[in-house]
Amino acid sequence: MAAAPIYLDHQASTPCDPKVVAAMAPHWNEEFANPSSRSHLPGLAAAGQVEQAREVMAASFGVPPESMVFTSGATEANNLAIKGLCEARMARGRHLITVATEHRAVLDPCRYLEKMGFCLTVLPVEADGLLDPARLEAALQPDTVLVSVMAANNEIGVLQPLAAIGALCRSHGAAFHCDAAQLVGHQQLKPLQLGIDLLSCSGHKFYGPKGCGALVVADGIELAAQLHGGGQEGGRRSGSLSTPLVVGLAAALQFALFDASEREQRLGLLRDQLWRGLQQLGGMQLNGALQPRLAHNLNITVAGVNGTRLHSNLKKRLAVSGGSACSSATGEPSHVLLALGRSRLEAAASVRFGLGRSTTETQISATLEWFSQVLANLR
Numbered sequence: 001m002a003a004a005p006i007y008l009d010h011q012a013s014t015p016c017d018p019k020v021v022a023a024m025a026p027h028w029n030e031e032f033a034n035p036s037s038r039s040h041l042p043g044l045a046a047a048g049q050v051e052q053a054r055e056v057m058a059a060s061f062g063v064p065p066e067s068m069v070f071t072s073g074a075t076e077a078n079n080l081a082i083k084g085l086c087e088a089r090m091a092r093g094r095h096l097i098t099v100a101t102e103h104r105a106v107l108d109p110c111r112y113l114e115k116m117g118f119c120l121t122v123l124p125v126e127a128d129g130l131l132d133p134a135r136l137e138a139a140l141q142p143d144t145v146l147v148s149v150m151a152a153n154n155e156i157g158v159l160q161p162l163a164a165i166g167a168l169c170r171s172h173g174a175a176f177h178c179d180a181a182q183l184v185g186h187q188q189l190k191p192l193q194l195g196i197d198l199l200s201c202s203g204h205k206f207y208g209p210k211g212c213g214a215l216v217v218a219d220g221i222e223l224a225a226q227l228h229g230g231g232q233e234g235g236r237r238s239g240s241l242s243t244p245l246v247v248g249l250a251a252a253l254q255f256a257l258f259d260a261s262e263r264e265q266r267l268g269l270l271r272d273q274l275w276r277g278l279q280q281l282g283g284m285q286l287n288g289a290l291q292p293r294l295a296h297n298l299n300i301t302v303a304g305v306n307g308t309r310l311h312s313n314l315k316k317r318l319a320v321s322g323g324s325a326c327s328s329a330t331g332e333p334s335h336v337l338l339a340l341g342r343s344r345l346e347a348a349a350s351v352r353f354g355l356g357r358s359t360t361e362t363q364i365s366a367t368l369e370w371f372s373q374v375l376a377n378l379r
């Protein structure tokens, strides 16, 4: 049997930490009651577990527990933040701003609002993938109700200047939503200190379960619910909460932050080793600034090769991607790389490496060896 490919796609998803799996275990079929069932003891016990998880998450973000809204992931959190805020503030203004390199779970709700009559500004990024705050300042208008800028890019890993963006939003009276799916669990994040009013995260990006995430909503930020029903989550997100997933989400955040700085240091060294080795093969272009960037991300364009052939060869031994997991289904070149000025052919011949907890030096050496063999065949 062929050996399993080396998994270097941790920005698409991370394995669930066994400690998190253990924390979730009793809540599937032993303590399974609906946390909304307040008429009996098992339901109250489940509600207690959910509230404990809420407190853990809230303490980590430095917000009160009422600020946490549990969702099915970052896609739902982004939709609730963007559509919910714009709908709630419609009478005040109908202009929103986002950035060309955002995840589709931000761009698509923004485009949906545009179809519904909102005015959308999509800001370009500089060649290094970063947003220049001066561009945002120039785009803010008196009727701008929302600015949505991600924390860390899911394809090129660059970290946007959140504090500067938050300060601009504050001074112009616009709400600031931040899709932090790729940063939460990898660095400590205090949204209020950065002027962030709405922050999205997703469990499976930080060694937690898939299908669970959260939206942090700053005090006083009004949101129109996007899921109507039983009125759970303070009426902001109806639907029975999954106790195991919520418990797993909070446990994952604690465990992920516990070794985050050690992981960042170790993976940064491995990533740099990978980058140095790739450069020695020649014809490699880095996508996005090397700093500020997630330590576990590398994204490169390989000159002079056909992207389809490159990826079909790489995948025999490596689990890497050409862009975001969500866009790989469409076969379209990455809109993030196009926004950096890469051509469609260059974008297709690009590779994202997402290192993670399980990545070893031996794996990085084997990756370089396979990459070198593939290139020797293709060039």
Ligand SMILES: Cc1ncc(COP(=O)(O)O)c(C=O)c1O
Residues within 6 Å of the ligand: 011, 012, 072, 073, 074, 075, 076, 103, 105, 150, 152, 153, 154, 179, 180, 181, 182, 201, 202, 203, 213, 324, 325, 326
């Ligand atoms: C930046 C970003 N936002 C949103 C999402 C969507 O997250 P989820 O899978 O939790 O819906 C992802 C996942 O790919 C992401 O990387």
